[in-house]
Amino acid sequence: MLNQELAKTDPRVKLIAAKIKKGNYKADALIEILHSAQNAYGYLPMNVLRYITKELRLPPSRVYSTVTFYHFFSLKSKGEHTCLVCTGTACYVKGAQLILNEIEKQFALKPGQVSADNKLGVQVARCIGACGLAPAVVLDDEVQAKANAGDIINKINAKIVAP
Amino acid sequence: MNRQDLQTIISAEKEKDQTNKNKNKVCVCCGASCISSGSEEVIKKLQEEIIIKGMNADVEVIPTGCMGPCNQGPLVKFLPDYTMYQKVNSTDVEHIVQNQLIDKKPVENLLLFSDSRPQPFINAQEDPFFKKQMKIALKDCGDINPEKIEDYFVHDGYKALDKVLFQMSPEEVIAEIRQSRMRGRGGAGYPTGLKWETVYKYVNDQKYVICNGDEGDPGAFMDRSVLEGNPHRVLEGMAIAAYAIGANKGYAYIRGEYPLAIKRIELAIKQAKKSGILGSNILGTPFSFDVEVRIGAGAFVCGEETALIASIEGKRGTPKPRPPFPAESGLWGKPTLINNVETFAGIAPIINNGGEWYSEIGTPKSAGTKVFALAGKINYSGLIEVPMGTSLREIIFEIGGGMQGNKAFKAAQTGGPSGGCIPPAHLDVKMDYESLISLGSIMGSGGLIIMDESSDMVDVARYFMEFCMDESCGKCVPCRVGTKMMHDLLQKICDNNGTTIDVQRLEELAGYVKETSLCGLGASAPNPLLSTLRHFRHEYDNKIEQ
Numbered sequence A: 001m002l003n004q005e006l007a008k009t010d011p012r013v014k015l016i017a018a019k020i021k022k023g024n025y026k027a028d029a030l031i032e033i034l035h036s037a038q039n040a041y042g043y044l045p046m047n048v049l050r051y052i053t054k055e056l057r058l059p060p061s062r063v064y065s066t067v068t069f070y071h072f073f074s075l076k077s078k079g080e081h082t083c084l085v086c087t088g089t090a091c092y093v094k095g096a097q098l099i100l101n102e103i104e105k106q107f108a109l110k111p112g113q114v115s116a117d118n119k120l121g122v123q124v125a126r127c128i129g130a131c132g133l134a135p136a137v138v139l140d141d142e143v144q145a146k147a148n149a150g151d152i153i154n155k156i157n158a159k160i161v162a163p
Numbered sequence B: 001m002n003r004q005d006l007q008t009i010i011s012a013e014k015e016k017d018q019t020n021k022n023k024n025k026v027c028v029c030c031g032a033s034c035i036s037s038g039s040e041e042v043i044k045k046l047q048e049e050i051i052i053k054g055m056n057a058d059v060e061v062i063p064t065g066c067m068g069p070c071n072q073g074p075l076v077k078f079l080p081d082y083t084m085y086q087k088v089n090s091t092d093v094e095h096i097v098q099n100q101l102i103d104k105k106p107v108e109n110l111l112l113f114s115d116s117r118p119q120p121f122i123n124a125q126e127d128p129f130f131k132k133q134m135k136i137a138l139k140d141c142g143d144i145n146p147e148k149i150e151d152y153f154v155h156d157g158y159k160a161l162d163k164v165l166f167q168m169s170p171e172e173v174i175a176e177i178r179q180s181r182m183r184g185r186g187g188a189g190y191p192t193g194l195k196w197e198t199v200y201k202y203v204n205d206q207k208y209v210i211c212n213g214d215e216g217d218p219g220a221f222m223d224r225s226v227l228e229g230n231p232h233r234v235l236e237g238m239a240i241a242a243y244a245i246g247a248n249k250g251y252a253y254i255r256g257e258y259p260l261a262i263k264r265i266e267l268a269i270k271q272a273k274k275s276g277i278l279g280s281n282i283l284g285t286p287f288s289f290d291v292e293v294r295i296g297a298g299a300f301v302c303g304e305e306t307a308l309i310a311s312i313e314g315k316r317g318t319p320k321p322r323p324p325f326p327a328e329s330g331l332w333g334k335p336t337l338i339n340n341v342e343t344f345a346g347i348a349p350i351i352n353n354g355g356e357w358y359s360e361i362g363t364p365k366s367a368g369t370k371v372f373a374l375a376g377k378i379n380y381s382g383l384i385e386v387p388m389g390t391s392l393r394e395i396i397f398e399i400g401g402g403m404q405g406n407k408a409f410k411a412a413q414t415g416g417p418s419g420g421c422i423p424p425a426h427l428d429v430k431m432d433y434e435s436l437i438s439l440g441s442i443m444g445s446g447g448l449i450i451m452d453e454s455s456d457m458v459d460v461a462r463y464f465m466e467f468c469m470d471e472s473c474g475k476c477v478p479c480r481v482g483t484k485m486m487h488d489l490l491q492k493i494c495d496n497n498g499t500t501i502d503v504q505r506l507e508e509l510a511g512y513v514k515e516t517s518l519c520g521l522g523a524s525a526p527n528p529l530l531s532t533l534r535h536f537r538h539e540y541d542n543k544i545e546q
Helices: A003-009 A012-022 A027-041 A046-056 A060-069 A089-093 A096-107 A149-161 B003-019 B032-036 B039-052 B090-102 B149-154 B159-167 B170-180 B192-201 B222-229 B231-245 B259-274 B305-312 B341-345 B347-353 B355-359 B392-399 B433-438 B457-471 B477-494 B500-516 B520-524 B527-535 B537-545
Strands: A081-086 A120-125 A137-139 A142-144 B024-029 B059-064 B076-079 B083-085 B208-213 B249-254 B290-295 B336-340 B369-376 B382-387 B409-414 B420-422 B447-452
Touching: A003 A046, A012 A027, A012 A046, A027 A046, A027 A060, A027 B290, A046 A060, A081 A096, A081 A149, A089 A096, A089 B369, A089 B447, A096 A120, A096 A149, A120 A149, A137 A149, A142 A149, A142 B032, B003 B149, B024 B039, B032 B039, B032 B259, B039 B059, B039 B090, B076 B090, B083 B090, B149 B231, B149 B259, B159 B231, B159 B347, B170 B192, B170 B231, B170 B347, B170 B355, B192 B231, B192 B336, B208 B222, B208 B231, B208 B305, B208 B341, B222 B231, B222 B259, B222 B341, B222 B369, B231 B249, B231 B259, B231 B336, B231 B341, B231 B347, B249 B259, B249 B305, B259 B290, B305 B336, B336 B341, B341 B347, B347 B355, B369 B392, B382 B392, B392 B409, B409 B457, B420 B527, B457 B477, B457 B520, B457 B527, B457 B537, B477 B500, B477 B520, B477 B537, B500 B520, B500 B527, B500 B537, B527 B537
Parallel strands: A081 A120, B024 B059, B208 B249, B208 B336, B249 B290, B369 B447
Antiparallel strands: A081 A137, A137 A142, B024 B076, B076 B083, B369 B382, B409 B420, B409 B447
């Protein structure tokens, strides 16, 4: 799809275009632009990356290599609901792995995977910095303090069953 | 705004504070941990309750940054009495307000540490958790509203910046920092004054100041808490550094995982610009300085200076060989000063109280205080600041309230994936740069994870190696391949398939990777392995024999 067409059919592109303009079409702002694109879409769809590439006049390899370098950026949808398990040292010491095991048992999802119906995505984080609350799990941007596997499974079920 | 306008505002704020001196203040911790435990609801309920009781003229509710004992949150603190309550629920609020503010009798069963100490303290400052601490970088954190620049003004905010701009030359500022003997709080412990002097000496019409807030060590949350609790202090430190080295542009590079810290520093920048503290011709002087926030995208290696610079330039965060050091050729090839968040937070107190004052705190080689993020199998986990040289035993058993469930202490992990484990035999080690290195660990940025008898130390080594393997940027072979090989060997031993030869190979590999990696990530990746081999060799042997 041509860039102008994409800009016309998708209002979210406007947000990205504004960011590109703010950075004076310079490649320095690439990471900032990718952040706003991921905020708008939840992940980085290929056609959006192509759009950014053309606007910044960069080789696609440069954009692609940057996207894949950073953990925060994702090339595929993270799912309607996300369950992010912190695996920082404090959470590790306090049994984050048990929570991950239980999630895998219940939903057959490993970290980085999304369920077939796109309802649930499971991720791990290096450390969310809430070590006093270990083990910590983030369900749809809400931190669950001192999590235990059973509670988390119930909460996930409530989320994916609810309309 | 010029200097006089600002001083008028500051003295008006201070006067207002004086008249409100006897007013009760209710501080509610709004650090990320307490918010996750529900402190925002507590604030709402408190405000409602105070209006219901008709006390809104005499009581002020203040949302603050981190107060310290994070796992006891949400925390509520009543000033001036310094009575603190823990695990406060919105349903407790009515009871607390009635008893604390009206009947003047504290609610015993909700006092801080009431469920773990036989005799909790009504004045929390008398509790060993706080009594043993000395707060410099965290001084106003937990007492002021981080989203109001006026609160910072009342606590002598930007006084140090005013002092350097109007009374000191850049050389004098650097001399003061050198005299303080402060060392960089990011991990390596390089003398801060020396770093500033080096950048100062390079002549260039464009220089940069970067604040490294890419706190990547798992189990560390000091920078996050400082940024969330007192962002203006960091900005003030950056501005003083910029004045000293001759920079006019700064970047605050913050981890993407810390949305609240990003929000608060952005707000602080906006407020400071409005007050004429950032921008062009600050306070009417020729000095101009502007700060922009850059958000990290989740790469541990970006904590390394040259990788961080690449990331700010919008590139893959891979390190470059040094020299040239960033001091000579950093961001866009210009001389660049990079300091850690906690380092910048310590600058204003040094300027206000003098370098000599700071140098007398701590130990001869490690001056000042250090913030630690205390976590793991310990009763009170959270954020603490102690003078350098405080013993590990004091930190765990006095400040941290001892081991959870009275289990036996097994190891303290410092320095994250670049550090090591301290065994029980060295509980009396003084926490300073040199003593930790002599035990095969490092100070690092301040993450301190306490492990009990249930931790398997070989698996701990495997855990950190897995981390380094994933986070290796892939640029140099020793790190990219070496961490993978070491991880696989450790996994083999953890699966009880290891042999003595595997341990020998691990030791050999560790040496190669340490010596030949390009940057600090690879050079320090073998540390957790080597320190567990040194202090917990029998655990490796047990797994091999099985």
